[in-house]
Each structure stands twice: as structure tokens, then as C-alpha cells.
Amino acid sequence: MLKDFKWQPQGQASFGGALLGLYQRLDQCFVRLAQGCQAREFKFPSHLPAVTLEKLDYFNSFPHLITMPVTLERSEENLENFRGNRALHDGAISLTRIAPIRHVLTPAACYHFYQFFDGSSLEGPLYLTTAATCNRCEDYYEPLQRQWNFNMREIVCIGAADTVKSFLAEHEEKVSALAKKYGIAITWQDATDPFFKPAQNPKHLAQRLDPVKKEMIFGDGLAIGSVNFHRNYFGEAFHITANGEAAYSGCVAFGLERWMHAVIKTFGEYPKDWPDFA
Amino acid sequence: MLKDFKWQPQGQASFGGALLGLYQRLDQCFVRLAQGCQAREFKFPSHLPAVTLEKLDYFNSFPHLITMPVTLERSEENLENFRGNRALHDGAISLTRIAPIRHVLTPAACYHFYQFFDGSSLEGPLYLTTAATCNRCEDYYEPLQRQWNFNMREIVCIGAADTVKSFLAEHEEKVSALAKKYGIAITWQDATDPFFKPAQNPKHLAQRLDPVKKEMIFGDGLAIGSVNFHRNYFGEAFHITANGEAAYSGCVAFGLERWMHAVIKTFGEYPKDWPDFA
Numbered sequence: 001m002l003k004d005f006k007w008q009p010q011g012q013a014s015f016g017g018a019l020l021g022l023y024q025r026l027d028q029c030f031v032r033l034a035q036g037c038q039a040r041e042f043k044f045p046s047h048l049p050a051v052t053l054e055k056l057d058y059f060n061s062f063p064h065l066i067t068m069p070v071t072l073e074r075s076e077e078n079l080e081n082f083r084g085n086r087a088l089h090d091g092a093i094s095l096t097r098i099a100p101i102r103h104v105l106t107p108a109a110c111y112h113f114y115q116f117f118d119g120s121s122l123e124g125p126l127y128l129t130t131a132a133t134c135n136r137c138e139d140y141y142e143p144l145q146r147q148w149n150f151n152m153r154e155i156v157c158i159g160a161a162d163t164v165k166s167f168l169a170e171h172e173e174k175v176s177a178l179a180k181k182y183g184i185a186i187t188w189q190d191a192t193d194p195f196f197k198p199a200q201n202p203k204h205l206a207q208r209l210d211p212v213k214k215e216m217i218f219g220d221g222l223a224i225g226s227v228n229f230h231r232n233y234f235g236e237a238f239h240i241t242a243n244g245e246a247a248y249s250g251c252v253a254f255g256l257e258r259w260m261h262a263v264i265k266t267f268g269e270y271p272k273d274w275p276d277f278a
Numbered sequence: 279m280l281k282d283f284k285w286q287p288q289g290q291a292s293f294g295g296a297l298l299g300l301y302q303r304l305d306q307c308f309v310r311l312a313q314g315c316q317a318r319e320f321k322f323p324s325h326l327p328a329v330t331l332e333k334l335d336y337f338n339s340f341p342h343l344i345t346m347p348v349t350l351e352r353s354e355e356n357l358e359n360f361r362g363n364r365a366l367h368d369g370a371i372s373l374t375r376i377a378p379i380r381h382v383l384t385p386a387a388c389y390h391f392y393q394f395f396d397g398s399s400l401e402g403p404l405y406l407t408t409a410a411t412c413n414r415c416e417d418y419y420e421p422l423q424r425q426w427n428f429n430m431r432e433i434v435c436i437g438a439a440d441t442v443k444s445f446l447a448e449h450e451e452k453v454s455a456l457a458k459k460y461g462i463a464i465t466w467q468d469a470t471d472p473f474f475k476p477a478q479n480p481k482h483l484a485q486r487l488d489p490v491k492k493e494m495i496f497g498d499g500l501a502i503g504s505v506n507f508h509r510n511y512f513g514e515a516f517h518i519t520a521n522g523e524a525a526y527s528g529c530v531a532f533g534l535e536r537w538m539h540a541v542i543k544t545f546g547e548y549p550k551d552w553p554d555f556a
Contacts, residue, residue, distance in 0.1 A: 004320075006394055010380065012323030014394055020321050042282075043298050045290035046324065046383070046411050046427045051369050059365030063350060063357045068371060069383060070348040071415040072341060079341045079474060087337030091329050092378035093346060099415075100370035102288065105324070105347060116284055116292055133324050133411065137349040137377075149324045196357060 002269055011141030011148030013257060018271035023151075025277040026259045027131060030153045033174060033252075034129035037167070039155055042130045044112035047103035052115045055237045058107075061203060064196050067105040067135040067148070073097040105135035109154040110251045114234040117158065122242045125159025127167075131256070144261040145222055151256040157249065158240060164229065164248040171252045172227050175216060182275040184218065184262050191215040191226065220265060224258040227251075280547055289419030289426030291535060296549035301429075303555040304537045305409060308431045311452055311530075312407035315445070317433055320408045322390035325381035330393045333515045336385075339481060342474050345383040345413040345426070351375040383413035387432040388529045392512040395436065400520045403437025405445075409534070422539040423500055429534040435527065436518060442507065442526040449530045450505050453494060460553040462496065462540050469493040469504065498543060502536040505529075 004017035015023070034041070047069050053059065059066070072082055073096075082096040106112070109132035117126065131153040138146055157167035172188065179186045190211035198204040207213065212231065215223035228251050234240065235247035242248070267273045282295035293301070312319070325347050331337065337344070350360055351374075360374040384390070387410035395404065409431040416424055435445035450466065457464045468489035476482040485491065490509065493501040506529050512518070513525035520526070545551045 004318075008323070008327065010325075010327070012325060014320060014322045014390060016318055016320035020319055023321065040282075040294055041298055042292060042294035043301065044292045045286070045425075046413065047288075047290060049286065049288070049369070050366055050371050054366050059371075060361050063360045063365075064352060067347045067349050069345045069413065070379075071345050074342060074415070074417065076475075082341045083338050083474075087341075088328055088332050090378075091327070092380050093328050093337075093382075095379065100368075101348075101373070102370050104371075112292060135324065135347065137352070139352065147323075196361075197354075 002264070005143075007143045009141070011138065011146070013143055013147060019260065022260055022263060022271070022274060023256055026254075026263075027153055027256055029178065029277045030155070030254050031129065033171070033178065034127075034155045036174070037127040037155070037157075039127040039129040042112070042116065042128065044106070044109075044116075044130060044132055046105060046133065048106055048111055048115070050102050050104055052111065053104055053107075056111070056234075057203070058104075061193070061195050061201060062107070065107055065136045065138075065194070067137055068101050069103050069105055070101055071099045073099050105149075106132050107134055107136055109134060109152045109253070110156045113156050113158070114238040114240065114249070117240050118238045120240050121244075122159060122240065122247060125157055125163045125167075125242070128156040128158070130154060144257040144264075147257060150258075153254045153256060154251050156251040158235070158242070158247050159249075160242045161232075161248040164250045168227050168229055168250045168252070172214065175225070175227070175252065179216070182277060184259075184266055186216045186218055186224065188214050189217050191223065218258070218262040218265070222258055222261065223255070224262050225252070225254040228253065280542070283421075285421045287419070289416065289424070291421055291425060297538065300538055300541060300549070300552060301534055304532075304541075305431055305534055307456065307555045308433070308532050309407065311449070311456065312405075312433045314452070315405040315433070315435075317405040317407040320390070320394065320406065322384070322387075322394075322408060322410055324383060324411065326384055326389055326393070328380050328382055330389065331382055331385075334389070334512075335481070336382075339471070339473050339479060340385070343385055343414045343416075343472070345415055346379050347381050347383055348379055349377045351377050383427075384410050385412055385414055387412060387430045387531070388434045391434050391436070392516040392518065392527070395518050396516045398518050400437060400518065400525055403435055403441045403445075403520070406434040406436070408432060422535040422542075425535060428536075431532045431534060432529050434529040436513070436520070436525050437527075438520045439510075439526040442528045446505050446507055446528045446530070450492065453503070453505070453530065457494070460555060462537075462544055464494045464496055464502065466492050467495050469501065496536070496540040496543070500536060500539065501533070502540050503530070503532040506531065
């Protein structure tokens with residue numbers, strides 16, 4: 001029974017005290033990794049425009065994951081009807097007319113960067129980092145391990161193919177060293193993105209044939225992060241060029257709550273037994 | 279023209295570099311204020327259960343402000359229909375069947391605390407702090423000043439009436455001193471919450487007759503924060519007791535992007551001219 005922790009069955013965690021301290025120290029640890037390549041940090045909004053995700057074929061590939069921020073159509077009549085409806089039935093909101101839905105709650109932190117640098121001609125590689133609250137709808141949820149909303153720290157490189165490949169190889173080693181230093185057992189496994197109906201999606205087949213995603217698998221089988229090579233997919237979709245060609249990109253992603261889980265599973269629930277991650 | 283800043287017309291800001299540094303230093307400044315009363319920090323999920331807001335009559339008072347996280351009903355047939363629909367028409371998503379909506383995106387950071395301490399009998403006052411991304415739907419948006427999603431740092435006290443009143447009086451003075459120290463011109467004004475059809479809402483009338491909200495108004499008329507006395511409203515709604523009676527509560531709230539605006543408006547757009555907030 002964790003102290004200062006509360007779980008809502010719909011996939012959401014609240015925490016304070018030593019758990020928040022752990023969360024913050026883990027994130028700082030990954031920020032220091034990002035500082036190793038002079039990554040520039042950004043803060044992004046909660047939502048991504050639907051048109052941005054459409055460029056990535058997201059609605060076709062991951063319809064089961066999306067959460068959309070929906071507001072009521074703002075006419076006085078409609079808002080009055082909403083109130084008159086009495087808002088809740090069995091804990092669920094009864095909608096009246098809604099405004100057009102033009103956004104999706106951020107499903108992965110790094111998408112914001114490709115949008116931010118949309119149309120850029122890069123003179124040298126970009127090294128970037130951000131942490132974002134991500135939302136992914138799932139069939140079931142488990143505290144710290146599988147949450148509707150959770151936090152992801154990413155370190156991203158956008159540039160020429162070789163630069164991105166070196167960045168990813170170097171960070172795979174650095175993450176292995178970091179995990180070893182703090183006693184978190186991880187192994188690396190080739191993986192694919194969680195496509196809807198994967199067998200029918202040519203992208204899934206392409207990822208199977210030529211893996212571009214490696215997951216950091218914690219002892220009990222949970223992916224607590226990943227290293228991803230996007231080739232020039234985002235460069236093409238967002239017209240970002242390096243040396244006159246579509247830029248390549250790659251990212252290293254850390255699931256912050258999943259790292260908390262790995263620490264607690266490895267060292268127990270007493271904060272005095274946890275590594276300091278200093 | 280701010281550097282490392284991008285604005286999406288739908289009320290959302292992205293920033294890095296010196297602006298992110300300013301954001302972080304401002305927040306740290308308010309965290310130090312919170313440490314002055316040994317406030318315990320918490321991190322909360324993005325969403326609040328609708329049943330929690332229903333207890334506060336939120337859907338009746340603020341239907342115009344809410345943003346709901348909506349997901350698709352997860353049957354294979356429904357997800358296939360969504361894909362077949364082609365997701366976007368004029369940049370807007372075409373829905374198929376949606377799952378019951380049981381949440382609202384956090385509209386104010388402190389609500390999470392009343393839910394977290396639901397049913398508690400307090401032995402002494404609680405001093406708490408959290409920062410949260412809040413969502414409020416508005417008629418129009420302006421960078422840093424009025425955003426669909428923005429960040430709010432709050433310091434909260436829950437306890438006996440006198441304790442809460444002293445907390446609020448003390449923090450009003452501390453905030454005035456802090457603003458003066460850094461050269462941000464603020465005045466205090468009685469205010470009311472932004473009710474839908476205020477003239478018809480008895481809560482609005484009650485707030486007019488006996489003000490419970492004081493806003494920190496920055497020079498050009500923008501509220502960059504507020505001090506709020508909730509009486510025992512949350513204590514009653516969430517069965518939190520102090521000395522056997524419904525607990526009183528109050529909070530001091532800071533709009534982080536609005537404080538950034540106040541700094542830029544006061545000192546200009548060059549970071550070298552900004553206070554260090556150390």
C-alpha cells in the first residue's frame with residue numbers, strides 16, 4: 001500500500017510525498033541525459049491539432065488510442081439545454097450539441113516538435129527535449145503501469161540520417177549504463193507500434209521487416225521506454241529539411257510512471273531503499 | 279516577436295529557451311512561497327471525474343468553460359467505421375459512437391485536493407500545493423493572457439475557519455511583497471467567479487454580497503492570480519471535517535502564463551531585462 005498515492009479506476013494516478021520526489025528525481029536524471037547533447041527544452045500545450053495527426057495517418061493507425069478534447073457549442077440555447085438536461089446520468093455526462101472537434105490530447109510528446117519546426121531548413125542537427133502528459137485509451141489500466149494519462153520525457157534528434165543513427169546508438173548505451181548504475185534490470189527488444197489491426201496495416205509489416213523501435217523492457221516484461229528511429233517520415237510529413245533533403249529523426253522516450261513502477265518493484269515500497277538518482 | 283514561441287490560434291502556446299526559463303523560475307518562486315507554510319506538493323492526473331464536479335454544481339454554474347476528454351466506443355466495428363469515415367472534414371474529426379463521458383479536463387488545480395482528501399477527519403490544518411494544466415473554453419484567446427489550456431500553481435489550506443482566514447491574509451501580503459520586490463505592479467480587486475448567466479445564479483449574488491475572491495490585477499487589467507476563500511463549501515461537499523465540523527478551505531492561485539505576460543509587458547521582450555526571480 002503506497003503512501004500518498006491514490007488510484008482512480010479509470011486509469012489515473014495522484015501522488016505526493018516520496019513518490020513525487022521519486023518522479024521528479026527520475027525526470028531530472030533524464031534531463032541530465034538530455035543536457036549531455038545540449039538538448040533545448042520546450043513546453044507544449046495539452047492538445048495537438050487533428051490536422052497534424054492526420055499528416056501522420058494517425059486516425060487510421062491508432063483510432064483505439066485517441067482521446068479528444070470536446071467542448072459544447074457555445075450558443076446560449078445549447079448551454080441552457082445542457083444545464084436543463086441535468087448533466088449526469090450514472091456518472092456520465094449527457095451531451096447537447098458539441099463544437100467541431102479539431103484537436104486530440106497529446107498521444108506522444110515528440111509530435112509537438114515536428115509541428116513546431118514545420119517547414120524548417122536545418123543548418124545543423126536539432127537536439128531537443130520535452131516532458132508531456134500523454135493520453136492513450138486502453139482496454140484496461142493498472143497503477144503506474146498502464147494509465148489513461150501518464151507522463152513521458154523524450155529526447156529527440158532531427159537532422160541527417162547518420163547523425164540521428166549515432167544519437168540513437170549512443171543513447172541506447174547511455175540508458176543501459178544509467179539503468180545498470182541504479183540497479184534497474186532492463187533488456188532491449190525490437191518492437192512495433194501498437195497499431196489497430198496490425199496484420200492489415202502495411203506500416204506494421206514494414207516495422208516487422210525492418211525494426212525501427214527498440215523497447216527498454218523491465219524485468220517483469222513492462223516496456224518502460226523506447227528508442228525510435230523514424231527515418232525521414234516526420235521530415236517528409238512536416239517539410240523539415242537537412243542538407244536540402246527530408247530530415248531524419250529519432251527519439252528516446254521514458255515513461256515516467258513506469259520507471260517509478262520499476263523502482264518500487266525492484267527496491268520495495270520504502271523510499272529509504274530507493275536509489276537517489278543523483 | 280518573442281523568440282522560441284509559437285501560438286496556435288485555438289488558444290494554445292508552445293515555448294522554449296528564455297521563456298521556458300522564465301516560466302520555471304516564476305513557478306519556483308511560488309513553490310518557495312508554498313514551502314514557507316511547509317505545503318506538501320502533489321501531482322494530479324489531467325482529468326477530474328464528472329461526479330466530483332457534479333458535487334460542486336459545476337455543470338450548472340460553468341457549462342461554457344468545460345472541456346471533456348472523449349474516446350471512441352471500442353468495438354472493432356465502431357473503430358472500423360471511424361477509419362472508414364475518413365477522420366477529418368475541414369480539419370474537424372467526424373465522430374462515430376463515443377464511450378460514456380465520465381470526466382472533465384481539470385478546470386482548476388485545487389479541485390483535485392478536495393477529492394483526494396474526500397472523507398478525511400483532519401487533526402490539524404493541511405497546507406498543500408500543486409501545479410496543473412487547466413482547460414477553460416473561452417469566446418476568444420490571446421497568447422499568454424487567455425488560453426484554452428494554461429498552467430496554474432496553487433497553494434491551498436484546509437482546516438478551521440480562522441486558520442484558513444489567517445493563511446489567506448498572510449498570503450495576500452506575501453504576494454504583494456513578492457510582486458513589489460520584482461517590480462510587477464498589481465492591485466487587489468474583489469471579484470466573482472465567471473458564472474454562466476451570472477444574474478440568474480444565486481451563487482453569483484452571494485459572492486457579490488459577501489466577496490470571497492480577490493484578484494491580483496496586473497497594470498493593464500489582467501487578473502494574474504487570485505486569493506479565494508471557499509468557506510466550508512468544499513468541506514461539506516467532500517465530507518472533510520476539522521474539529522468535527524465541515525472544514526473550511528482557501529487557496530492562492532497563480533496563472534503562470536499570465537505572470538509571464540506581466541513580466542514581458544513590464545520589462546520588454548529581452549530576457550536580459552527580466553528579474554531573476556531568485
